Amino acid sequence: MxxxxxxxxxxxxxxxxxxxxxxxxxxxxxxxxxxxxxxxxxxxxxxxxxxxxxxAMTRDDYMAELMHEVLGSAPDREAVLARFLGRVSKSETDHLRKLLGQG
Amino acid sequence: MLIHPISLGLGAVAVLLAWPVPIALARARWTLRRPVIAMVCWQGIAVAGGFSMIGALWSLSRGAAVLLALHLLLNLGLTAVGTSRQRRRHRQLVELLSSPMPDRPNTRLIENEAPVAYCLPGAPRSVTVLSDGLVRLLSDDELAAVVAHERAHVTQHHHVVLMAFKAWHTALPWFPIASRAEEAVALLVELLADDDARQVVPDEVLASAVERVAGTDASSVAPRLARLSRAGS
Structure with a gap:
């Protein structure tokens, strides 16, 4: 790949x-x-x-999709992934927005 | 038509479990000290509440009782299928985008600045995913704490519990207790995983890892840190 x-x-x-x-x-x-x-x-x-x-998509696009699932606000995220944090901090969300904006 | 005393009793239990009991449990402070017992209580409330509701309905209208039971089961099934589909897709993405860490079994590293750690439950074995942002941010001990915490989520099957409570919430969206229960359980699984990690690393190390990764924004962080510092002193 x-x-x-x-x-x-x-x-x-x-x-x-x-x-x-x-x-x-x-x-x-x-x-x-x-x-x-x-x-x-x-x-x-x-x-x-x-x-x-x-x-089919660039590596960055896939990474954005992955991170969106990890950090984003997908409703079933918590059930899908066992994460270190219960919630996402604001700086992470900002960072993610930046990434998605560039992608 | 006389209502049978058993169904009256079931109705009373259903009402108690639908409102005052979960409210009291959500407010209780002892749940932070005894997360295992609290978790059993929430699961008991969910299961007993469901059965007493169905049982009480049965004597009023069998059709309604069957419909409610089917509705709850259907939602559980749909949530399970949706979750496992999403998890499979996520696993494919992880396999594509990450590289295995040579010194840690079943652990993969993704290239990303955001400090991220999570565990993907699944067969044949679960995978722990770390971002290189996280690895840079934390010391070796703190990283070990995070990994122990993630593994605990999977070995204790927290994803199954969360999935069941999520299904309950989706099935009864108008039911305020369902969302409260989901939130409470989400916090409890963090506490339980913390307790597992504390057996591997000292409390201070885990506390500093939590703090560094989360800052103070996440709502679950304050109770977790309070617990760790109390136990340490």
Missing amino acids: DVLWRSDGPCAATELRDELAGDPAITTVLTVLSRLEAKGFVTRDRAKRPHLFRA
Whole structure:
């Protein structure tokens, strides 16, 4: 995923494999990509051969989504995550707003 | 039609559990010293209150009693499904965005300035998530306190308790006691997790970790700090 985020445009699976450490088998890379696609993290361009993959959102967008859930005021947050704080302090919320504003 | 004395009794219990008993419990100060007992009381009130309400309704109208029971169960089911779906999505995000900490098992680090620590309950094992902002902010001991606190939430299944009270609140939004109960239970789980962390680190360390992470804004912080300093002196 980090490789996809680093690359400028969409990538073919073989290009991704070359970037990845440990030289994984191409089938492994494709399996992981299909799984990520099923979860909505990666989109696949089927028009061309080989298929081209790109990240559905930027890393920052995902981080903003994650932090929104952790710090934001989602009503079921407390039931979903066991957090160190019962409530969010104002400085955290301000920080989050800043992050979301930039994102 | 005569109302059966048992259902009158159940009705009286339902009224007591719906209003004066939880109000008294929410105001009581001993709950801060004895969070385990307080937690059992809240769960007892919730379960007994529900059953006595349904039981009292049964003699008036069976249909209404069944409807209420179904409503409560349905809300519990929906909340459980919604929570676990959201948790799964969150876990995927965490796996994508964080890196495992080499020196701590089942702990992942996210790159974020905000001091954040939480535990994601789940199978096969729960994951503790820390932000690097938090790691920078706290000393090693304080960090250990935070991690012990998070782990306690999960080992004591606080997420299940919170989920049940949340479902109760969603099922009865017009019922003021439900929101009070949810708030009280949310504070109690923090106290219980603190008590677990105190077995690992000294009270002062936990207190300073709470203070540093929370400042004084969060409403649950004041009672937690008061407890820790009282026990220490």
